[in-house]
Amino acid sequence: MEKLKLYNTLSRKKEEFKPIKGKTVGYYTCGPTVYDYAHIGNLRTYIFEDVLKRVLVYNDYKVKHIENITDVGHLVSDADDGEDKMMRALKREGLKPDAKSLLKLAQQYAKAFKEDIKKLNISEPDKWTKATDHVKEMIKLIKQNEKNGYTYETKDGLYFDTSKLKDYGKLAGLSKVSLKAGSRVSMGDKKNPTDFVLWIKAVGENKDHVMVWDSPWGRGFPGWHIECSAMSMKYLGEHFDIHCGGIDHIPVHHTNEIAQNEGATKKKSVNFWCHGEFLVMDKKRMGKSAGNFITLQTLIDKGYNPLAYRYLNLQTHYRQKLSFSWEAVEAAQNALEKLWATVAEYDKPKVGCAEYEEVFFKAVNDDLNIPKALGIVWDLVKDKELPGHAKMQSFLKFDKILGLGLDKVKKEKIPESIIKLAKDREKARADKAWDKADKLRQQVETKGYIIEDTKTGFEIKKR
Numbered sequence: 001m002e003k004l005k006l007y008n009t010l011s012r013k014k015e016e017f018k019p020i021k022g023k024t025v026g027y028y029t030c031g032p033t034v035y036d037y038a039h040i041g042n043l044r045t046y047i048f049e050d051v052l053k054r055v056l057v058y059n060d061y062k063v064k065h066i067e068n069i070t071d072v073g074h075l076v077s078d079a080d081d082g083e084d085k086m087m088r089a090l091k092r093e094g095l096k097p098d099a100k101s102l103l104k105l106a107q108q109y110a111k112a113f114k115e116d117i118k119k120l121n122i123s124e125p126d127k128w129t130k131a132t133d134h135v136k137e138m139i140k141l142i143k144q145n146e147k148n149g150y151t152y153e154t155k156d157g158l159y160f161d162t163s164k165l166k167d168y169g170k171l172a173g174l175s176k177v178s179l180k181a182g183s184r185v186s187m188g189d190k191k192n193p194t195d196f197v198l199w200i201k202a203v204g205e206n207k208d209h210v211m212v213w214d215s216p217w218g219r220g221f222p223g224w225h226i227e228c229s230a231m232s233m234k235y236l237g238e239h240f241d242i243h244c245g246g247i248d249h250i251p252v253h254h255t256n257e258i259a260q261n262e263g264a265t266k267k268k269s270v271n272f273w274c275h276g277e278f279l280v281m282d283k284k285r286m287g288k289s290a291g292n293f294i295t296l297q298t299l300i301d302k303g304y305n306p307l308a309y310r311y312l313n314l315q316t317h318y319r320q321k322l323s324f325s326w327e328a329v330e331a332a333q334n335a336l337e338k339l340w341a342t343v344a345e346y347d348k349p350k351v352g353c354a355e356y357e358e359v360f361f362k363a364v365n366d367d368l369n370i371p372k373a374l375g376i377v378w379d380l381v382k383d384k385e386l387p388g389h390a391k392m393q394s395f396l397k398f399d400k401i402l403g404l405g406l407d408k409v410k411k412e413k414i415p416e417s418i419i420k421l422a423k424d425r426e427k428a429r430a431d432k433a434w435d436k437a438d439k440l441r442q443q444v445e446t447k448g449y450i451i452e453d454t455k456t457g458f459e460i461k462k463r
């Protein structure tokens with residue numbers, strides 16, 4: 001079997017993947033900030049992470065998957081305007097600005113997120129970790145950084161001194177580390193532009209922050225990056241295998257996670273950093289702040305199956321931009337329905353098509369070349385030599401990676417009454433009784449089926 005290779009952002013090249021310990025892979029994916037519905041751009045990242053997890057499982061690894069839920073207010077927003085996303089959401093929904101409302105809101109959107117990923121056939125992590133349940137661990141980690149001399153205190157918080165860490169910014173390449181990294185919090189007293197906050201004191205403009213805890217640096221709340229550092233290391237150990245997220249996390253969030261992890265432990269923390277490219281719409285990154293976002297529910301309301309969106313994602317490599325358009329989802333839905341209909345005709349799975357499987361998994365193990373793997377799926381569909389039962393066997397294997405529900409497709413039994421109506425219509429057409437034929441077609445359609453005329457007669461399909 002071809003060895004699994006993954007592109008590692010840290011080394012900027014494809015590397016052969018080997019777990020740190022035996023066959024178990026420690027896998028951390030940055031989860032949602034639950035202040036609103038996820039948009040389909042966010043969901044692109046979770047689809048990529050799901051495919052990667054499936055590929056690891058296919059390679060016989062046991063994956064221990066941890067994903068956080070950011071349910072604590074943060075002075076971080078993708079608009080970079082310093083407004084707390086959660087606080088903004090409370091205002092938007094007309095809720096009281098208190099911790100209880102905030103937690104309720106977080107619960108509601110976390111539930112919606114879990115429903116979205118289920119519809120996309122994304123498997124849940126082994127453990128969801130909520131930020132608010134781990135403040136103790138965050139404080140402990142900050143203290144370790146403090147003890148090792150990486151922090152300094154100002155009147156509004158405790159900061160990480162990025163000038164103290166020799167290779168700060170190695171994930172992004174130093175020159176690429178945006179100066180904005182430091183501008184996310186109002187902080188007049190910062191020493192270096194890239195310094196970032198570990199603990200925010202409930203003073204000044206943060207005086208009325210609704211979610212606060214006691215800490216050695218006064219009452220306040222944690223910075224955003226510390227939560228992922230604390231939770232990933234708590235459940236996966238100080239050195240673990242893979243950490244994922246969208247590419248926006250490279251210059252700030254993940255760069256700062258590395259700083260905190262290594263500041264505390266003084267050793268390498270993560271072997272592979274894997275990042276998914278953006279979903280773009282109208283040439284801009286899909287995002288809440290730009291206002292150009294679509295939710296999964298909008299797709300559903302327009303008649304698209306969530307798996308058609310998954311299919312659309314599989315057509316583009318995860319490290320390339322994916323441009324969203326309605327035409328593209330339409331085409332993806334048509335292709336998926338065609339695939340389902342084809343698979344439905346195959347007999348019970350038997351044997352499998354070894355040559356196709358070999359090239360399919362070779363593509364998959366080459367840094368998740370799923371677009372190529374999808375091409376192989378269609379080559380197999382078109383293969384005239386191989387029997388349906390063999391194709392079916394291979395498709396079931398392929399679907400362990402693709403997650404397109406091919407295992408659930410069932411041969412539809414058309415009711416006798418519908419077949420009779422279709423036959424009557426055929427006869428009416430032969431008799432040139434067009435009105436009667438039309439009426440019979442309508443009857444079939446109102447019962448949820450369609451008749452397709454082919455060169456060799458008619459075919460009935462479920463609408």
Ligand code: AMP
Nearest residue numbers: 032033041042044045245246278279286
């Ligand atoms: P957030 O809830 O903002 O932390 O985002 C959740 C995940 O979605 C993160 O891994 C982001 O990197 C990712 N993300 C945000 N916008 C996009 C986008 N337009 N395309 C793909 N991934 C995105």
Ligand code: ZN
Nearest residue numbers: 030031228253
């Ligand atoms: Zn994170």
